[in-house]
Amino acid sequence: MPRLFTRGIYGILLPTKSGNETAPDTVRRDNGRITQMERPIFQPVGTPVEELDTPALVVDLEVMDRNIQTFQSYFKDTSVKARPVVTSHLCPQVARRQLDAGGTNGGIAVTTLGEAEVFAAAGFTDILLANLVVTRAKINRLCALAGQTSVGVAVDSPDNAEQLSQGAAAAGVELRVLVEIEAGMGRCGIAPGPDAVSLAQKVNNLPGLKFQGIMGSVPGPRGEDDPDQHRAKTTANLQVVLDAKEQIEQAGLPVETVSVGGTHCYAQAVGMAGVTEVRAGRYPLMDHRLKSFLPDLEPAAKVLASVISHPMEDMAVLDAGHKAMAPDQGRPILEGVPGGTASRFSAEHGVMELEGDARNKLNPGDKAWLVPYELGACVNQFDYIRATKDGKLEGFWPISARGKLA
Amino acid sequence: MPRLFTRGIYGILLPTKSGNETAPDTVRRDNGRITQMERPIFQPVGTPVEELDTPALVVDLEVMDRNIQTFQSYFKDTSVKARPVVTSHLCPQVARRQLDAGGTNGGIAVTTLGEAEVFAAAGFTDILLANLVVTRAKINRLCALAGQTSVGVAVDSPDNAEQLSQGAAAAGVELRVLVEIEAGMGRCGIAPGPDAVSLAQKVNNLPGLKFQGIMGSVPGPRGEDDPDQHRAKTTANLQVVLDAKEQIEQAGLPVETVSVGGTHCYAQAVGMAGVTEVRAGRYPLMDHRLKSFLPDLEPAAKVLASVISHPMEDMAVLDAGHKAMAPDQGRPILEGVPGGTASRFSAEHGVMELEGDARNKLNPGDKAWLVPYELGACVNQFDYIRATKDGKLEGFWPISARGKLA
Structure with missing residues (x-):
């Protein structure tokens, strides 16, 4: 019987090579002398x-800190607060500087469950997963995380609300829930109107869920957009979210949180009564796409x-x-x-x-x-x-x- | 004097929070109870x-193995051999299956020095870095690697050849060098002609370098390209590389290796006398871009x-x-x-x-x-x-x- 495996480098069992007329055995299967370097090569502090x-x-920390100060100062004297969207940089050190700089409500927003787990492990304790969590396996993970730290999540359909409720009740945790309102992105979210009101009421009545409010994301500018036109469009999109708030409150349900995003909409958002937080991610590091729209x-x-x-x-x-x-x-x-x-x-x-x-x-x-x-x-x-x-x-x-x- | 650092989770020293009126201290700085899960969650073998x-x-191994067999069989009865470009999948396990399947010359090609280091550490012993290595720090790394395994590299300018030679001589190693011929990509490479011949001669004469031959990359098809027209263009581009070979050999320098890429050009390349290897990366896993051009x-x-x-x-x-x-x-x-x-x-x-x-x-x-x-x-x-x-x-x-x- 032929040997099916040989002992490779690191002692790992490797399949024995099949008969092969043309290729010399250049995959080293003996105890090789090559050790992988630590990657990246961590150059010393002070390296030019x-x-x-x-x-x-490369991030220039002084520019970053100035951006954080500048942007978050917009929220210092308003009831609207910033909630940093860490998805834009994925880096806990940057997020810490954001929360330390004032003008935030102390929480962060993420876009995937994996990001939420990473930032929870890094010590962040108020995490809004501003996205839908649908599969059973992920709902289980979300509820496990909610047992360790305070987690909010978005919902845009009654079925998903039921699933989240079942998961939370089974895990004995409470999930903060924001109903996602479609506000111009053309992807997830429910339009304002009776269905949105009914979804909010459903969330409010389901065990394991705390109806906290609503959220919407409004489209950012593209390089070719006219700034004035884009600002007007942003105001209209934000108003869609506020319309939903009014409808839900008219139905007797208080809407504690009205969360809108992203970075580009802050100027409109802080001026519109009813918005409570602006989810913003791009401002610490910035990019070319937003530069002409946020010249500061x-x-x-x-x-x-x-x-x-x-x-x-x-x-x-x-x-x-x-x-x-x-x-x-x-x-x-x-x-x-x-x-x-x-x-x-x-x-x-x-x-x-x-x-x-x-x-x-x-x-x-x-x-x-x-x-x-x-x-x-x-x-x-x-x-x-x-x-x-x-x-x-x-x-x-x-x-x-x-x-x-x- | 204020405390500048506090003991954070994992015992890491963290900067003490600056004065901040609005943000509650939600970054957990005590000994937190959150442990990060191993990511990804490694589900058991056999999971649907x-x-x-x-x-x-997700990779279907049967489809992948069939692709490898099909593609590499094109090289079984020719003097032209395949050299798998592992840049397309970056995965040593896939590369092992390629070298085990016949039709290759036993070597692999990579595109960055970091990739070369990873695959050397994984036991691969004939690595062509089919790209230019220019900075001093990277030339030092390349020469260190050449002391551990057989490494080839591309060159397209006399200055770079000098730098590689100095690095190799200082490290006491020999680098295999291929002169890169521009063959339609419009990026790196030198056009055929006296400069290319002179560069080959220079490489041949410099200490620490072994002139092994030439390489060229020819553009792949886009979805909208006509297959017949693209095949004709590919043949013309490959001929550019062969022209350079002829010129260098007429100047008295043997060209051992004529390496061309990528996957899409194999049919033309195996039929053109003088080509010795086809660098190809996309064929094991394939993608939609190449599907209509490689229907097998x-x-x-x-x-x-x-x-x-x-x-x-x-x-x-x-x-x-x-x-x-x-x-x-x-x-x-x-x-x-x-x-x-x-x-x-x-x-x-x-x-x-x-x-x-x-x-x-x-x-x-x-x-x-x-x-x-x-x-x-x-x-x-x-x-x-x-x-x-x-x-x-x-x-x-x-x-x-x-x-x-x-």
Whole structure:
């Protein structure tokens, strides 16, 4: 009988190679001498930022702290408070700075159950999972988490409310529930009207659930949107959520929380009576998409890349491609190289077009800075934020909730 | 003097909260009772695939093995051999099955130095880093790796050849070097002609470098391309690489290796005298982008998602968004739901448009299957492949080189 397994490196049993005429046995199956390096290579605090291995997601802490102060100060003298959406950065250290800066209600918002678990484990105690949780396995996880910390969740259908109630009752916990109102995103949520009122009443009557209020998400601007028109549209979308509040209260049910998002709608939201919290995620690190709409905030998160080739006068190639920049929704901005434009991306390569003086710049080995167009997609490509101050490394901050999609 | 730090959970020193009138102290700074669950939740072997937490990247091993057999059999009776590009799946277990199946030259190709390190640590001993390595820190890492296993690297400029030579000589190692020829990708590489010949000669003369040959990458088809036209274009692009070979050999330098990629060009490449290896990555798992061009291969990697809302008759929302599908270059295909189309994606949500009978399908809690348009971008979102057979879980396979961008 042939041996089916051999002892591989690390002592792991590996299938014995099948008969193979052409391929030499180049997978090392003996006790190899290669040990995997710790990745990333944790460079020492104080390392000049341009010596970091690339591509690297670099955050300037001073810019970030200024953004946090600026944005959260909008909420200091209002009854509306900010609830940081940590999904935008997935990093507990950033979230701590947000909660420490004032203007919040002390809670955070997440978008997946996996994110909620990560942030609960990191010590956060008021977590709104601003999304629907539907499958039995996930409802069980949600209820287990609710036994450890205070968790809120969204609901947009009576069936789902029943399921959450059964799970919570079985686990002996109480879930805070917000009815999700569709407010322009065209995805989840229930429209204002009798069905929404009836869903709120159902939640209020079901065991294990506490009807806390309603939530809505309103669409953010795209680069080509006119700011005035977008502001008017945002006000109209927020009014949809407030209409639902009025209807539910007219039916005799108090609506304690009216939660709206995201970052871009704060100015309208703080001026509309009835809104109690603004879920906002993008403001600490910012991105190019929101820059022209929120000129008081500056991009704090940028990708440091290296030029690996400059094969033609009008073109240089960076080591930051799709997998670093995630340019699904817009191309990143090449900073500090007038005449240079980020024009095309393949998986691991970014092609910069160069005009005029830029043709003499970006030679192999040079560094370049790219501002992501869409923050969340870019952050989600990396395992660590390289936190910097005055151009020097302050630390590697784990993006702990990256990839916690489930 | 105020206390600057308090003892946080896990005994980690945390900055003491600054004065803050509005935010209650909801970051738990005492010895919390929350322990983070192991993520992902490793379900037992034999779990029915539809019970996996979603979104999940699921690979059908039988389809994958059939794809590997089919594709690699094209190389069995030719002098051209396949070199699997593991960048497409980033998973050592998949790569092992490729090298075990025949038709390869026993080596693999990677695209980043981080990937090379991961696969070297996993026991692979012939690794072509089919990309440029430019910065001093990375050249040092490359040379350290070359002291442990056989490593090849691309070069497209004389300066870079000098740098590699200095690094290799200082480390006392030899780097196999392929001159990269630009063959239609419009990014890195040198055009055939006197400069390419001179670069090959330079590499051949520099200490620490072994001139092994040349490599080129030719553009793959897009969904809208005409197959016949694309095949003709591919042949022309491959001829560019062969022209460079002829020129270098006419100058008296033997070109041992002519390496071309990727998966889509195999049929042309095996028929063109002079090509020695085809770098191909997408064929084991496949994707929608290549399906119509390689009809003998079937998608083996799909994303399992759950319906979280069906708020309107003609629309359902899945828990697989941008962060699961990475639909930068094309939308995924919704399988098994005639009349259903994957139409829009936000970060964590995928919106399916439903027509006809599909309006009664995809209710909350139902499962749905999405075939990624672009394999590499999708795989790169996940930490594990859920390997399955006959609809049951066979194991969690680490996507070990995910995020190893640097």
